[in-house]
Amino acid sequence: RRMTAPSMTVLATGPLTTVQDAGRPGRAAQGIGSSGACDRASYRLANRLVGNAETAATVEFTFGGLDVRLRNPATVAFTGAYCPGGPGWRLALTLPAGYRLTLQPPATGLRSYLAVRGGVAIEPVLGSRATDLLSGLGPPVLQPGMLLPVGTEVAGEPCGEAAADPDVAAGEVTVEVLPGPRTDWFTDPRRLFGRAWTVQPDSNRIGIRLAGEPVQRSRAGELPPEPMLPGAIQVPPDGLPIVLFRDAPVTGGYPVIGVLPERELDRVAQLRPGDTLRLVPGIGWKAGSAAAG
Numbered sequence: 001r002r003m004t005a006p007s008m009t010v011l012a013t014g015p016l017t018t019v020q021d022a023g024r025p026g027r028a029a030q031g032i033g034s035s036g037a038c039d040r041a042s043y044r045l046a047n048r049l050v051g052n053a054e055t056a057a058t059v060e061f062t063f064g065g066l067d068v069r070l071r072n073p074a075t076v077a078f079t080g081a082y083c084p085g086g087p088g089w090r091l092a093l094t095l096p097a098g099y100r101l102t103l104q105p106p107a108t109g110l111r112s113y114l115a116v117r118g119g120v121a122i123e124p125v126l127g128s129r130a131t132d133l134l135s136g137l138g139p140p141v142l143q144p145g146m147l148l149p150v151g152t153e154v155a156g157e158p159c160g161e162a163a164a165d166p167d168v169a170a171g172e173v174t175v176e177v178l179p180g181p182r183t184d185w186f187t188d189p190r191r192l193f194g195r196a197w198t199v200q201p202d203s204n205r206i207g208i209r210l211a212g213e214p215v216q217r218s219r220a221g222e223l224p225p226e227p228m229l230p231g232a233i234q235v236p237p238d239g240l241p242i243v244l245f246r247d248a249p250v251t252g253g254y255p256v257i258g259v260l261p262e263r264e265l266d267r268v269a270q271l272r273p274g275d276t277l278r279l280v281p282g283i284g285w286k287a288g289s290a291a292a293g
Contacts, residue, residue, distance in 0.1 A: 002184025005070040006118065006150035009149040010142050011100070014065015017142040018131035020113075021057040027126065028250040032056045033231060038111050038205060038246050038269035042080035042168075049077035049092045049159045056119030056153040059127035059142070061112055063272070064105035065173050068249055069113070070184035072097050072140075074150060075117035075158050081168055092117075092158035109168040109270040117158060121151030134206050168270050172196075175264040177284035180233065182255035183221070187216045189257050192233070198243065201273040205247040208268060210277060214239025215257065223232045225251040231260035243268065243277075 009261045010017075020043065023036020037060055038041035042134050047056050059066065064083040070076075075094045083103035095101075106112065122129045122139045131138040142148075183189040197210035215235055228234075232244045236255035243260060244252070245268075260268065261282070271277060 005028070005171040006074060008068045008070055008074070008116065008148045010144055010146040010148060012065060012067035012144055013142050014061055014063055014105075016102075017066055018060050018133075019122050019129050019142065019148075020060040020131065021129050022055040023130050023246070024126055024128045024132075024137070028227065028229070030288045031250055032126065032137070033132060033135065033248060033250050034245075035130040035138070035247050036128070037113070037130075039113070039266045041266045042113050045090070045163055046079040046113040047119075049079070049090065049163060050075050050115045050117040051154050051156045051158045051192040052115060052117060052119050053153040056115070056151070056258055056288050059114040059120060061103065061114070063110055064112070066101070066103045066112075066114065067080065068101050068148070070095055070097055070099045070101070072150070076101070077115050078112060079101060079115075080112035081106035083112050088162075088203055089095040090164070091162045091264050092160070094158075098102075108170040109263050111269055116150050117154060119151045119153035126176075132247050133204065133248060134234045145165075165258040172276040172278065173267050174280060175267060177233065177258040177260060177279045178205070178282045179284045180256035180258045181226075183257055185217055185219050185255040186235070186257055187218045188262055189215070190281065190285065191215050192241070192258060193281055195278075197277045197279070199271045199273050199275045199277060203273060206247055207245055207248060208243040208271065210241045210243065212240070215241065217255075222224055222253045223255060225253050226256070228252045228256070229259075231262065231265055232256045233250070233258045233260070
């Protein structure tokens with residue numbers, strides 16, 4: 001009898017469900033962003049729990065709504081924003097063929113991860129299985145009816161105990177900001193700090209838009225395109241910051257007032273529309289205002 005490769009069937013996806021791995025780092029000179037999992041700590045934990053290789057592909061789903069059926073026995077783990085309905089959280093479980101995994105929206109946080117032992121074996125593009133919403137690289141956004149093959153990217157045995165989950169946002173997050181290269185474009189760049197910024201509904205994997213009291217520019221006009229990276233805080237003419245995120249372009253023309261260190265991006269990944277982001281100055285900001293940076 002012919003044996004079929006292990007796989008899962010997607011029944012429902014919620015607002016947005018994609019395949020994500022460690023991304024495509026180091027390709028900015030080719031015009032290709034890094035992409036990959038938004039909350040890297042939760043992504044890595046999911047892979048560790050099922051004994052996968054560090055860069056194995058997982059399923060990233062936004063605000064719950066994921067519904068999949070296992071076509072074969074599989075060892076799975078869920079991490080990130082806790083979604084009711086899963087068989088367990090932060091724990092590797094081996095489930096039988098035909099088992100249905102139906103996840104409800106989380107009470108707090110935004111993004112969750114499903115890792116299956118062996119990894120999601122979608123065909124890689126430029127060395128990665130990550131879906132990049134901006135460039136269109138990688139597999140398409142998952143839709144009901146799709147079949148997800150399971151690979152063989154294992155590195156060890158599954159974890160037999162529940163793991164402590166990385167910090168998941170619960171309405172408000174405070175993160176450190178390093179000075180950007182264009183602080184001199186603003187009358188007082190330190191006005192980023194000491195106030196609450198509200199995450200807007202049109203935020204996504206490309207950028208997180210913030211609402212609040214605008215930051216005032218000291219110059220008009222725009223810059224020629226400059227290199228960008230995830231975490232860069234651009235300020236358009238309206239003075240409302242945009243935090244570039246995992247699928248952001250590698251160049252941009254708005255002045256960058258500050259940059260979030262990589263370690264802060266995981267926490268920002270869990271902010272949902274209406275949540276609050278507070279920024280605090282990291283190393284490099286001077287005591288003065290306009291002279292900061």
